[in-house]
Amino acid sequence: MASFSPRMTRIAMNAANAGPSLIAPPLPQKAGNHDLWSGLHGTSQALAIAEAARRQDGLTLIVTSSTDEALRLEQSLRFFLGMSSDEDQPGISDDGLELLSLPDWETLPYDMFSPHQDIISRRIRTLYRLPRMDRGLLVVPARTLMHRLAPAHYLQGSTLLLKTGQQLDIGRWRDQLEAAGYRHAENVYEHGEYAVRGAIMDIYPMGATKPYRIDLFDDEIETLRTFDPDTQRSVEHIDEVELLPANEFPMHKEARSTFRNQWFEHFPEADRNASVYRDISDGITPPGIEYYLPLFFDETATLFDYLPDNTHVFTFDGLEEAFEGTRQDVENRYEERRHDRLRPVLPPLSLFLATETCFGHLKSFPRVTLTQEPQNAGARETICNTAPLPPVAIDGRASDPASRLKSFLGTPERTLLCVESAGRREALIDNLADFDLKPSLATDWDEFLSGGEPFALTVGGLDAGLYLNDASVAVITETELYGERVLQQRRRQKPTEIRDDGYRDLSELRIGAPVVHIDHGVGRYQGLQTIPVDRDTVEEFLTLEYAGGSKLYVPVSSLHLISRYSGSDENLAPLHKLGTERWSQAKQKAMEKIRDTAAELLDVYARRAARKGHVFEHPASDYRAFAADFPFEETPDQQAAIDAVVADMTGEQPMDRLVCGDVGFGKTEVAMRAAFIATWASKQVAVLVPTTLLAQQHYDSFRDRFADTPVKVELLSRFRSSKETRAAIDRIEKGQADIVIGTHKLIQGDIHFKNLGLVIIDEEHRFGVQQKEKLKALRAEVDLLTLTATPIPRTLNMAMGHLRDLSIIATPPARRLSVKTFVRQREDALVREAVLREVLRGGQVYVLHNEVNTIDNTASSLQELVPEARVGIAHGQMRERELEQIMSDFYHKRFNVLVCSTIIETGIDIPSANTIIIERADKFGLAQLHQLRGRVGRSHHQAYAYLLTPPPKSMTADAEKRLEAISGAQDLGAGFMLATHDLEIRGAGELLGEEQSGQIESIGFTLYMELLEEAVQAIREGRTPNAELPLSHGTEINLRIPALIPDDYLPDVHNRLLLYKRISGAHKASELKELQVEMIDRFGLLPDATKNLLRQAQLRIRAEALGIQKIDGSGDWGRLEFGNNTPVDPLALVEKVQSAPDRYQLEGANTFRFRLKDTSTDGKLSGVADMLAALEQSSDQKTDKASAK
Template sequence: VAALEQGFAVVKPAISVLTERELLGERAQQSRRRKRVARDPEAVIRDLTELAIGAPIVHVDHGVGRYQGLLKLDVGGADGEFLAIEYAKGDKLYVPVAQLHLVSRYSGTAPELAPLHSLGGEAWDRAKRRAAEKVRDVAAELLAIYAQREARAGTALAIDRLMYEQFAAAFPFEETPDQLQAIEAVISDLARTRPMDRVVCGDVGFGKTEVALRAAFVTAISGKQVGMLAPTTLLAQQHYQNFRDRLADWPIRVEVLSRFKSKKETSEVLAKLAEGQIDIIIGTHKLLQADVKFRDLGLLIVDEEQRFGVRQKEQLKRLRAEVDLLTLTATPIPRTLNMAMAGLRDLSIIATPPAHRLAVKTFIGHWDPALIREAFQRELQRGGQVYFLHNEVETIEKTARELEALVPDARVRIAHGQMPERELEQVMLDFYRQRFNVMVCTTIIESGIDVPSANTIVINRADKFGLAQLHQLRGRVGRSHHRAYAFLIVPDARSITVDAEKRLEALASLEDLGAGFTLATHDLEIRGAGELLGEEQSGQIEEVGFSMYRDMLDRAVRALKSGKVPDFDLTSEHEAEIALHVAALIPDDYLADVNARLTLYKRISSAADEDALRDLQVEMVDRFGLLPDQVKNLFALTELKLLATPLGIRKLELGANGGRVVFNAKPSIDPLTVIRMIQTLPKVYALDGQDKLKIKLQLEGTSERMRVAREIIGALSKRTAT
């Protein structure tokens, strides 16, 4: 008795057995409700959850200062909560929580190197001007690529939904919500005429390959060719096997170009590719060479983009304007992240781990024979295998002998890139088949074959690796339902650089599944945000911080698109300030965690519309219980701000004895409306100079002030009939 997915044919007796799945193209599946990890790319960068006292923070109007915590202050007889920022010379600024949209985390250089500004000084304005000049150039270059992509309309693929559903049904696992979202985004991109440029960011083993497979299937069935670029020969081979297995039932020809093929075999593959006899070709950067000719290339898939050099990326950039491009990465490099944030590349994040997956426990320590022996024995006693990463070929054999002496019952073999191809392939296959249990290797395993039984990795001299690389290496283990362990061996603190120490701390602190994207944002802070289009990875965005730079870039791109000169007046007068002297805050007894309060304040003040505010209220009730009056007031004030800002109101203030409305230089209000209000109720309204409307009313309670504020905004928004 067996659950058969595929049928078979027997010669004697001559009989063919077909399974239900092959006939119907579907299978019964228990759909589980999976908790989706919401990870909005922008939110990760702008999030205030990780703010520690003393961390650098940027205010749009005043520049970079240091965060000093949340304080409660009594202003005009009402309690309010304020974010304290300390600037150069000890000056303090208290930002009301309703204005937290003006504040963002400083990313751009190491926190201790952040340039502090003086309150009221000119240095911040100068820094903004310098950044603005740079942003104009970058925006123009971005738009050149945009225009190129828009002008060279690609081919919209005619997607055969029935065939696609049949292919998708053969996936032996249940898709995670994020994975499904990424797949749908890719397929809808392929159906558009505009060439796709999408980055799919997901941790090792989170299902990026299936996204690539489905994109390749849809493209190949539509009659176009697919190229897949992998950083190493071993990974190209692994992808080749996966693609061959998944596409075995379909009339799609898959081939691989790698150093394991002879010259004659390579020539044959290239000839067939040029004639269009090969539908999907997988290979290393050899695919980018001049002698590789496609008959009709429709889709290029790039796996682990950070492993390719600048020259290859430039070739990809040229292709990007013409063919659909799908990039898969576990930890996007700062420049990719930067481009995704700028809207130049679309981004899908797969942050939900597969069912039963456990996070990898990470330890940082010095070389200790007892610790290493214990790590090896724990893994070997449960029948598992161990990677020992030693990235120096000259001393790798000596290290292997030391490990054999340290753990006598281990069966040790060596693997590195200078071995003959066939020998290396054999070692990898023997390890996969569990013919030995300890592999002493170089970073050749970084994108190597998937070995579910290997669940301990020891990385010697971990301080010499980049953050993305360490995360990738850690992802070699923990690919099954067993708990996996990563040991990062480093010398004493005097021998390692400050950046290396930060990278290791970031890696150890982020053990969560799906942390690859967050790690990339840490990398962004450690290395700098990276030139958007140049060869430099670590860029010059230190002065204004990454969030501010992004805002300026967004404005520049929007302005240039509409044929205007970019306006970089980023002062806060663009947002209305609502001051009703009522208690508007999240009380400690409702939510004690300061960082969680900060994040919610930021999300409330940055809400784009009333629907977003409503969703936030529902979320808070769900997480923390019914909203206290102070929180309801906070939401009401934010809603009033959203209504008042488009009218050009700079400030609306109401207290016990009335108040005033202050307008911007060019409000979007019909002057006749204001005159009509004064004529109708002269005892209530009066003009005070060019830009102020005085209100004379006794307003004791909160509900009274809220009602009157709504009425005033409602009256000012009416257009007088001409």
């Protein structure tokens, strides 16, 4: 007899009995019946739907009025049905109930953009699953319900099934994938991508939760495995995988033919050169093609065609208004675009259902409408006995902050607290413990209901609570406890960086790029080249070209001697001549400066270590309450930075920490945590910012964040009158202001803090020399926290750890999307389209025009071009009060387009502003463009940046390169990924001082940092730094054996380079073993030449430990060349020579020869390994003797 878990038994009983429902009345059963359930407060509507669906076979369709409502409802349903709260995971309950959603495209009608891949993936998964569902729920926004869809037979007929043991022709298979809309990539990270590497194929199917790796043996699928897209490593074996098509329309030859025929039927006047028509004819999928979907099919379908007969429908108030609003938007957009011959549009009814048609379909099913207030609808209305929750919020200013919660807990018999993550659960447990409240823990809603605990805590995605009168049960969420919170649906991003900088640098090399060889200087990379080194052996070399056309061939085993040149401009990089002293002199000159810098670093470090700072006490309970008020969950990097700051402040040494993070990644919250600890200890905090506008922004943010504390926040800026400023200074000097925010006025001599304990500096590099000197003096007196969005490369972090502590926040906030960036020539139609897209979805737009004398004309022209917009103007020459009012009005959405100067560059944080248009973008530097682009994309909506330029002939070559770089670096955290050298130089200048920039130019950034690290180490050990010392030389090996990664095993040059660099940079045998496992996993079984390469690298690691500089294997003899500091006992070598002179010989003072028994590839590798083993033994004996003495 089958056994069931207690939870399964409980659910089965619930389904079998009529009694277990807490609030849901019986469902109407006949088509056309329409009931009303009213009196449903808070999230009890979701509970009612969940209970009804559990009692019902078939499908439960829920139509919401908006996309936001759909997202919230889906999370609530997942909670009440006991499903994972991760939207990327399938929603399946223990009793087999499935939850699907059909998300909105998040584009405008007739848009020129396509939806995000994750959205398309979820839609395709849902449409594919619907006809197969016996029992489940579907959540759909009203707008999405109106869309016409591909017929169901398209998805069912276009899905491919792969199984282990199946025959697979990889060439034909690639053609099928391309026809199904999949995109080829070198590494697979996102839905709809595939990669082929020899006998290994990676693919991320649409609708899948993980990508898959297919391993072939000849033409047969040997294994199928899932893999982690971040690490690219396999996870688990599976038997089969379904590959759904990558688009909601077909792209095979017949479908494209149908499209072309229908194009001219619908658009007889259209231009044959229309880009959409041309692209589809050529097999290219143009952006916005979704709005031509009917042209691919003889007949479209609607969502109602996908629904089974036994479907029940739930709707909400406001549905008719939602349908009508969508209809109006579609018709308005159609009227705007209907006369465009190059991009003609289909009439609304070809793409969307009419309102009355939607209602007609809905009325054909049994239907329930849910409302909060009773409607007096007679017999068909059931009033559910729920109530709004009374105020239970924790009030930090009250003498007993949790008094309202405590008094409520006695009202219902049972109360469940619900938080959105395990991290927040632990924080709340700590917080409640301070008020003597100790909830028990419940795994989920069902466990709470079946248990008897009066007060419990669980994790779930509810955004509102509920109060069930009849059951005497309440649910309280963080919304009720702490005010409005933000539910964080997470979306996978491509990893911004999964390897060290040095590896990434070489993998990004392009032909002609400058590189630095540590012995020969700066040359130009000319690619990888395979060269025969003798009759039987071929090796791969990195080809470098030097001055005068001289070529240097660097074996791939010596890639650790190569680094990418980083200077202000690659085109101006010096080109050295082989065989001259110029490179050696440049290194020596740089080393002299580096020596001074290293000494200064150590001096500063020593003085810091000797100085005692104020040891702040950690206010555990109050701090937890303050942290709990943060309306987001901290990202891992953000939490690490917070922890580091807390440790610094509660330690004995004064804090001097730099927090570096891309724009919008949460640096300000780190500063606020530090400010809280300081103010709790009755110390004052100064927050220093470079611009008045940023001061105002920080003032508003700090004031809101500290609203529930007794902390007084003060502002000093030119937005304040003289009288207000004098009064503020008086409060500062009397200690009545706890946190003071201002520009450089704060560090003028006429302001005296009563008890300053912490200085927070935002964007220090934007201050002048005099201000920087004053800040330098401050470091000696108080704790210092500096925030910057300037990218600090990780190599710089390693060397600079002695000067300042550094925290990098590189994790993007949850569900943040990267900003789509376009470089375009300025056209009125483009500007109107960009502004209108944002305004019609309720967002706001920055239009950056950086010439104050023409900014008014630009704003007037824009208002004429887009009469639907409300336009304001902001620039630095306006009067303080006027500028303050303008920014306040924009923040509060009193107008939705701001024509402005670069005054918005730093720190302005308006989440609803998700489009920026930058005029004459060619005039801005790369770092500035990156900062400006960071003003948008600070919510979970797709953001857009338009960089408008004059015709190409009017731009400099440098400007074109900058624009190409910024448009290419669109990933989140791109501030760290922009390998752009002016950013690296700027980051170095910020920490080292500008006088070092010239030395960086001469020898390249990477080598400069390596020399600096060596110099710091040398001075610490009492040595004199020497540029000629082998820094990373390691052991040079030349055994004349095939040791390479063949291009037929790994065709991608960049991936080969990256692996060569990782192999030559490995310092432990375990690293090589790990690499070997990874390569087999990702690319298939290793060829013999690659096995040789790894074995050779193992020999190098062992030889380096023995102080061997060179290993050579020519003919019958092997040669070992020793360095001066070898641990090998020379007497042991002499004994070997004396014992067998025909097998061992000495050449000069440092070279030892030994005869190879076998000169085959394996023989050479084994012979050298045996020799090293013997030397290791003698080295150990030498060490033992020295220890004994």
